[in-house]
Amino acid sequence: MDRADGTIIPPDTWWLTDAAAQKLCRAIEAGGHKIYFVGGCVRDALLGRFGGDVDLSTDALPEQVITLASAAGLKSVPTGIAHGTVTVVADGTPFEITTFRRDVETDGRRAVVAFSDNITDDARRRDFTMNALYADVQGRLIDPLEGLPDLLARRVVFIEDASARIREDYLRILRYFRFSALFTAPDQGYDPEVLAAISANIDGLETLSADRIGLEIRKLLAAPDPAPTLAVMRQIGVLPAILPASDDRWISVLVHMETLAGVQPDWICRLAGLGGEDVVSRMRLSRADASALEKIRGAALGSQKIAEIAYRHSGHIAEQALVLRAALTETQPDPLGLETIKSATEAQFPIRATDLMPQFTGPALGARLALLEQRWIDSSFTLSRDALLATP
16 A cells, blocks of 8 residues: 555545544444545545545445444445445435445446455556545545656546556546546647547447436536637547537637636536537436526527626526627627626516506507517616606
């Protein structure tokens, strides 16, 4: 077992001070077993990024985890016991604990695993060296595959042979690009041998479910600037394989417009800018996400003023339409756009149906309300109630 030269996790990392997490770890250690925080939570803590899920890994078998947790008064749920995963609830917080594993057989989507008592076996079945980092209960780093230097250099490096790791699970192609967009410095470029391995295995993406693809693309598009990564994905054929007819050339412009306008990025808006065929089904978007995608796209491509979009939909939809419209027309967003949007979302139409009755009833009443509301919107919400009622 390799400790990374005494490297420790920042002591203010929440899972090192969390009473529930520590109680759980003590329960497993009480049985003479080892337990470690692993993967993304360790990686992110070393980079000063906090939050997200916490995963734990142990040399205890699933049945032993359940027994030890029960002895400590903790509830266990065998959420993935066939694959070695038990969810233990400590003080109301669920934690996933997985027994060390080694792959026996893989088919590009799922693996047959065997349990192991060796942390290096467990590390070798992971995807990238930056994700094969472990930390004990005191926060001391364990680095079986020497991934810490790659992490600190912001290099996304496959564990051992890239082609072999990809063939174990083709989703790792998309994970590689997602982590590259999040962590790799723009001036580092991409390893030609890794890109060649990805290019040789692109057909494997066809075996992946839309749910898995959609989740990865969503996380990729949420990166601070996914444009350089998307460009590489297009150049080697990954992007057209998962989103045919998509066009990434607008994304860098969109990111720039977000910055100029002071608008918080939204992966759905970026997806609208990316486009493609059958996006909703290919990414298995939820109804809410599909609706937001259609609203942002329609608002950006339509002729409604930003203020009306904000009033009729929401401030968020208007903000995203503002920057997407600016990107697609390659014109700077209105510097007063956010103020206009805020005012529009707070505007209250001064006319009520009862104000027009009994002169108007039924469909005529609805039509009159719609007419007056549109005139009020066109006046930038300035026409008064009396002025509207006096409209011929």
